[in-house]
Amino acid sequence: MQDSTSDSKMAKQEQNSKHLDEHRETEDMSEKTSPNKTLKSPQKSSKRLKTNPFKVALLDSTEYEGEIERNSKGQTLMDVVCEHLNLLEKDYFGLTFADTDSQKNWLDPSKEIKKQMRNSLWQFVFAVKFYPPDPSQLTEDITRYYLCLQLRDDILSGRLPCSFVTHALLGSYTIQAELGDYDQDDHGSDYVSDFRFAPNQTRELEERVMELHRSYKGMTPAEAEINFLENAKKLSMYGVDLHHAKDSEGIEIMLGVCANGLLIYRDRLRINRFAWPKILKISYKRSNFYIKIRPGEYEQFESTIGFKLSNHRAAKKLWKVCIEHHTFFRLVSPEPPPKGFLVMGSKFRYSGRTQAQTRQASALIDRPAPRFERSTSKRYLLSRSLDGGLSEDIKDHLATQEYPGSLQALEDLATQVDLRLMERERQREIRPTRTTRSWAPILHSPDPIKPFIVEVDASSTGAGAILSQRSSDGKVHLCAFFSKSLSAAERNYDVGECELLAVKLALEEWRHWLEGAKEPFTTWNQESDALSRLEEDEPSHTPMEKDFILPEKVRLAMTRLE
Known part of the structure; x- marks a missing residue:
């Protein structure tokens, strides 16, 4: 009996120990699967993406606002804006922003936005970057x-x-x-x-x-x-991106980048042009910008022309604009950026589609013509009465509303607009023949039988001339005109010599009309003292005047322009 009772006690103890072990195992499993412990579900471990608000000024004077992931690249924002505008041919456009120096910069689509923006506000302007030639x-x-x-x-x-x-x-x-x-x-x-x-x-x-x-x-x-x-598209400054610079002599000029090449302007006149096929290499070093020119027909060696910009960033900006325009308009596809660690120079390359690729993609557009509302253009948005003041309906509305100072503020604004209208009327009175002169036939064909009139003028920087004739109706009609910038040596001439140079240039320009003409032509100038000695057979001519001796077949009657 004692053995049986002891056996039964031992069996109960084993069962109790098993229950305890199972309870401990369940507790351990519950601890491992408990959400309050260190292990978390995959959904709770993912981080929320950070966004940044942006504002884009559109071409119709409206603004588009939204939010975009902070790590997004410029192309992502460009796609969002073009989708908002329902624009598919988007390669001609771009986004600009102002840096800390208030200088306009194009947003690079291949780089993150946060690495290009130095200020905290993401404000952009949607604009045309590449003006299509056709x-x-x-x-x-x-x-x-x-x-x-x-x-x-x-x-x-x-x-x-x-x-x-x-x-x-x-x-x-x-x-x-x-x-x-x-x-x-x-x-x-x-x-x-x-x-x-x-x-x-x-x-x-x-x-x-x-x-x-x-x-x-x-x-x-x-x-x-x-x-x-x-x-x-026929205007001379169509699609020209201008940059301030100085030439080798320290003279202020403007460098213009366009679809055809690089243009040089001085005093708002184009003095030189370098087409893309003529340029072999474009580079910059510090604040200097260089272009290497292909030798001409009678030249043996290549030449390099340098320009001075305000700082290093301005030189790099001009260099990038040149690279982008050359790639977009001249190449079939963009060049890939160089790879490797031992790469000399910048790795920047234009990463978008070229004009050739854009035209191919545009030919594949298969959608109905998008319907859009044309916005009103910029106007003088101020309701006015016939006498130039505020209209009575606006006055009555403001008088019944509690807008302190609004009526006076608008009256002051109306006064300013009145002054502008008065100035416009004054210009109309002092220039009554402007429309008539502008829309009359501009150039007449020269008649070799009738006498010519050559009007010349010169300054310290340039010379110009006008060729005209008096017709049977007694009116003087314009036949041709030209202008030329003076070289560095020619700018050392005095006033009389500059006038002589203008006459010389006019004779060279219209020699086929003036030389051998039946009637002597008349020259109008302001410095006729030196010019009057050209017809005198004197040995006292200055070296400058000896170069300007008139040909025997050229006869002129000089008139001093007072």
């Missing part, structure tokens, strides 16, 4: 529309200078694109005074714009924009 090759109307908006802004800001005739023509196409055909009942007699299409807009210009606009019948907005672009 806008008619753009596939969609919406692309041409945004290009028109950019060109209108370039004209208003003065970056794209225009003549009176071109201002009127482009302004008329702008009015046609926004208002459609002219309607006397809807538009009235003076309907363009609120529009802004020129930096110094005058009443004469507005009248010419209305005259041209009334002649357009049945022209759609898309056709008006095509005509706008066809005339704008």
Whole structure:
């Protein structure tokens, strides 16, 4: 009996020990799977992505705001903006931002945004980066529309200078694109005074714009924009990106980068041009910018021309702009960046699509023409009465509202606008013949039987001349004109010698008309003392005057221009 009882006690003890072991195992498993311990689920271990707000000023004067991942590259933001604009031909456009020195910089699409922005605010401007030489090759109307908006802004800001005739023509196409055909009942007699299409807009210009606009019948907005672009692309500063620099002599110049090459400007005149095929190499070192030129037909060696920029960053910026324009317009595909650790120079290469690739991609666009609303162009947005003051409805509205100071502030603004309108009227009165002179036939074919008139003038930097004739109606008509910048040696001439140089250049320019003419031609100049001695057979000519001796077949009658 004792053995049986002891056996039963031992069996119970073994069962209790098993239960304890199982309970401990379950507790251990519960501790391992408990969410309050160190081990966490994969969902809770992932970090939330950091975003950064951005603001983009668009070409229609609106702003697009949003948020983007902080580690995003420039191309990601560009894609977001173009998707918002419903723009597929986006390679011609880009985003600009202002650095700490308030200088405009293009956002590099291949780099992270946070590495390019030195300030905390992500503010950008959507703009045209590569101006297409032939806008008619753009596939969609919406692309041409945004290009028109950019060109209108370039004209208003003065970056794209225009003549009176071109201002009127482009302004008329702008009015046609926004208002459609002219309607006397809807538009009235003076309907363009609120529009802004020129930096110094005058009443004469507005009248010419209305005259041209009334002649357009049945022209759609898309056709008006095509005509706008066809005339704008012919302007000399179309698509030129200007950079301040100095030449080897320390003279202030401007370097312009465009689709065709590198342009040199001095005193707003183009003095040289280097096409892309003529340039062998572009480089920079510190604040100096260099171009290596291919030897000419009668040259044996290559030549290098250097320019001085304000600082190292300005030189690098110009170099990058040149690389991007050359790659986009001249190459079929972009060059890959150099690889390896022992690479001399910068690794920067243009990473986007070239114009050739863009045209191929545009040819594959297969979607209905996108419908978009054309925004109103920049205007003088101030409701005015006929006498130039605030309209009575605005006055009544402000008087019934609790807007302290609003009425007085707007009255002051109206006074400022009145002064601007008075100035425009003054310009109209002192220049009554501007429209007539601008729109009359400009150049007449020279008649070898009639006498010529050569008007010359010169300054310390340049010389110019005009060739004209008096017709049977008694009016003097322009036949030809030219101008030339003086070289460094020629700038050392005194006033009389500069006038002689202008006469010499005019004779060389129009020798085929003036030499052997039946009637003597008349020269108009301001320094005729030295010029009058040219016909005298005296040995007292200065070395400069001896170079300007007139040919025997050239006969002239000199007139001093007082």
